[in-house]
Each structure stands twice: as C-alpha cells, then as structure tokens.
Amino acid sequence: MQIANVVKAASMAVAALWLAGCASKKEPTTAEIQPPVVTVEEEVLVEVQPVLDPAVQAVIDSGRIDESPEEIQELLEKNTYFFPFDSARLDNDAYKALDVHAAYLTSDMGYMKNIVIQGHTDERGTRTYNLALGERRGKAVMDYLAAKGVAANRIEVISFGFEKPLDPEHSESAWSLNRRAVIVTE
C-alpha cells in the first residue's frame, strides 16, 4: 500500500514536470498571462489520476526497462551521444539511454515511427574522411537499436561530417561537443 502511494506520488511529480515542460516550450501569449478562470470542469480534471508522458508509459509497459519514470523520461530525452576522437564506440551511458529508446520504438506507441540518426565529427582530419567517420557513428547507434529489435529499415543514417558543428570554435572542448550522433524521431 505504501509503495503504491510512493509510485503514485512519483508519477504525479513526473506528470507535473512533463506538463511544466510542455508549457515552457511556447512563449506565453497575452491570453495565457490572464489569471486562470476556475471552472467546474477543471475541478473534475484535478480529480482524474495524473497520467505519465505516454512515451514513458509505453516504455514502462514494455517491461524491458527497470528504471523510475523520471529516469526513463530523462533517458528518452537524451538524443545526443558523444564519441572519443577518431572513434565510433558508444559508452555505457549511451547504451542505457538507447535501451530506453529501443523499448519505446518497439512499443505499441513507437513501432510506427521512423528515425533519422545524424552522425557528426570534429573538424580534424579531412572533410571527406569525416563524412565516412560520421556515418560510422550513426551506424553504431543504428546497429545497437537494431540489435534491440528496431527494424533497420525504419532507421536512416545521415552523416554531416563536420559540416554542422554544435560549437564552431577550434578547441578540445568544442571538438568533444561536435563528435556526436543525434537521434531525430520523425
């Protein structure tokens, strides 16, 4: 009973966070700045069980991920994976997040979605070699998702080499930000 309560409280917190996140995405309009008009319907809404982000719920329902809803939410939002120099090797943090993505993409909610994985590199080396290296990075993510049951024909890898740096500076810190693969869900 107590555990159920904790779970309920946690889900409420997550739902609140999620709603807050949604709200913060758009600029407030004049209408939104107006004090809220309390209606009967709204009171009814408050009584309804708070719902999780459907994607998080889908991952929980898959039964494949043994993490808290907050953790799952966070891992689902992690769409960028970083790499060492001249390497296409993913680290354990990446695997953990990709497990959650795979669970979502194979769930009832996510199985229709196609994804694009962008591969990027830092500016060292040649532009054309880096296009191939960027593809390697995208492929590393794709291969992992495919191994976890996401059909490879739903995934397209597009390498940009170092044409689209996150940070255009010429420093170690910029380079480590630029060596990345990014999952874009369509």
Place this chain on the structure above:
Amino acid sequence: MRHLFKTCLLFYCLLWGMSAQAELVIEVTQGNDQAVSMAVSPFSWTGGKVLPEDPAAIIDNDLKLSGLFKALPRTSMLSFPASEPEVYYRDWRLLGASYLVTGQVTLRDKAYTMNYQLYDVVRGKRIAKGGFTGNSAQLREMAHRISDVVYEKITGLKGDFSTRILYVTAQRHDAERTDYQLNYADADGKRNRKVFSSSEPILSPSWSPDGTRATYVSFEQGRPAIYMQELATGIRKKLTGFKGLNNSPVWAPNGKSIAMVLSKDGNPDIYILDLATNKISNVSTHYAIDTEPDWMPDGNSIVFTSNRGGSPQVYQQELSRKSDGEFITTGKPRRLTFEGRFNARAKVFPDGKSLALVHKGEGAADFNIAVLDLDTDRLRLLTSSRLEDSPSIAPGGRRLIYSVQGGKNGELGIVSADGRVKQRLPSAKGDVREPAWGPAIELR
C-alpha cells in the same frame, strides 16, 4: 616626361581599382628570394574609348604569383615601350630587369587582337612574339595566355595561368543557419562566379577534364547527393542519391567515368560510374572505411584512403574496364603511405610520380599538406599551419591549392610544389574551403 608617366599611372590605377571586385585576394606570405626580375610595359591600345582590362597588369600579377618572378613596378620604369623599336635594352639593364614584355591591343569589328613580344634584356634580343584574338570578355584569358607563353619560354615549363578554381564559401549566421555557395574564379582570384548556393552543405567539387562541367556533393534535400552541372548554362543533373554516403566524385582523366564514394551496400566503398552505360561498379569491398578516390594519370588505377590497417592511409588499386562499362579490380590494393598516423585525401600529380595528401605525423597535433614521392617513399611537408585539408594540384604540377582552418575564418592557401612560395587567399566574409584547381581554358 617622367611626370607624364606618373599621371598616366595614376589614371591606370584609378581605372583598374574600380573594376576590381574579386572576393579572393591572393596575398604572398612567403616569396622566392631568387625570383627572376621581369618588366611588363603597359600595352598600347588603339580602339577608342577605354580598354576594359589592363593586360600588362594581369601578366605582371600572374608572373609574380608563380613565385618565380618579381615584377618591376611601373613607377620605376623609365619609359613605356609599346613595340620593339621603342625598347632601349640599356635602360632595362640599368633597372635590373632580365626580361621585358611589350604588347598592343587593337579592335576591329568587335574582335580584340592582343599581340605581345618578349625580350631577353641581358642578351638584347626579342625571343618570342605572338598574339591572340577574342571578344571583350576574353581579354583576361588572352592576357593569361601571354603569361603562359612567357613562363614557358623562360622556364621551359608549361604555365598554369589560364586556369580556374572551384571553391565553396560558407557563411555561418548561427547554429541553425549557414549559407553555402559553390563558386569558381580565375586562378588569379579574379572574376568570381556563382555555380550553386544552398542553405545545406556543399562539398568536394571537381572538374570535368575539359573544364566545362563541375561535379559536387550537395545536401540540399537533407541528405547527400552527387550533382553534375554545366558551368556555361547552369544545367544540372543529379548523378546519385543513394541511401548513405554519396561523396568525393572525381572524373577519370579521359572524362568517361567518375569515381565516387557510396555506402549504399552498408559500408563506405569506392565505386565507379561509367557515364556512357550508367553502370556503377564497386572497386573496393573492405569492411573498413574506403573513401577519397583519385585517378592515376593513365586511368588504369586509383588511389584512395582506407582505415583498413587501423589508421587512415593511402592505398592504390589497379583496375580494368570491360567493354560493357563495368570496372573490375586487378590484384589486391597496395598500401602507399607508412609514415604517420593519418594520411588521407591524396591527389596524384600530373606525372603520376608523387601524391599530395593531408598528413598528421606520429605524436603530432597538426594536419598538414605533404608530398609523397612514390619512387623513394620520401614524405615532405609543404606547409605548417594547424588544420589543413583538400589539396588540389594545378595543371603542370608546380602549384597546389588547399584549405586552412583553425583561425577565425577558413581560408585557402597556395604553395609551390617545392614549398618555397606560399600565398593565402582569405575570404571577404565567412569560410572559404574545398578548392579544386581546374584544367586550362581553351581560347576559341
């Protein structure tokens, strides 16, 4: 008399200053202390109005940019001879000029004729003369052709002044927005013309051997595809748009096929598109990265970058073409580079005896342009800035153009094959990158 020359000179400067709008300005960063002293007297002009170009200034600048010559400034000249009878060798000897060029431009029925004479000042005799005819838009070409003749007459080597360079500019506004443009300009940086522009990346331009078309990679559809475009008309055609990589198109020396990199079969490999049959042959099948092909001058083999040995190195693969347009490999690829942890984007010199490539030494941090002698395996660094890329060799093989990054803006550099003369071509705005030195322009 001298005063009159000065006035004329000022007038010249004003006129030519106004017509110059080039985006690429070539700055000499390292000259040649043994340069031959040269004087190019202003060309005479009989055709009314004002001649839209200053041929002597164009020739003078070409010869300076070659690094083998230093030009006597007009302000030091004692006279401006327009033809042979007006040449007083003693005056030019006093000024220290070893060679002198004079010339005349005439106009008849909208056709310009540009004649030239080259004199050996030390021996006191004319050693060459000739002329070219064309329309007003070809005046610069005619002057560049005279530079070629002068260069060849004095050095015994073919000049590369009648050539053009393809390059990409990129202007980054913010993380979301960058404007890319493919351009070409004359080898002296003048007469920039747009080929194609996009808000998505443009990469690896290359020339058809006849200089009429460019191939390049454009991400305009959100993914890479290889395009071919006719420069005179702008007509373009998508050559490939496979899933995965479509990059590094390079024309075979005979212009009949294009080597490229595709990863449609799961892995970056070298493919050859036969233009007559549209057949695409895979000529490298290793599971490692194979990329950046270039052709040997005989067209019977390619060099390419592969990391099959653990680090990116350059390999050579013999090929043969079957009658149906299919290319097949003969023998195994042979590794050509051994020194350093990174050797890539190799370009073959016109004589096939050496490669220009991007090199990073063992333990070094910089990526530099180097030349590998294929007979002796000796590797020689030509340049020394931080991040260099995309070497491209001028016809004749005496100069290379490449890109330099790591500073505020990406810029281009030109270096003589012996490493003695260096020039920079900074961009007026944004980055300049991906240069490709084209073949000589034919004057028709």
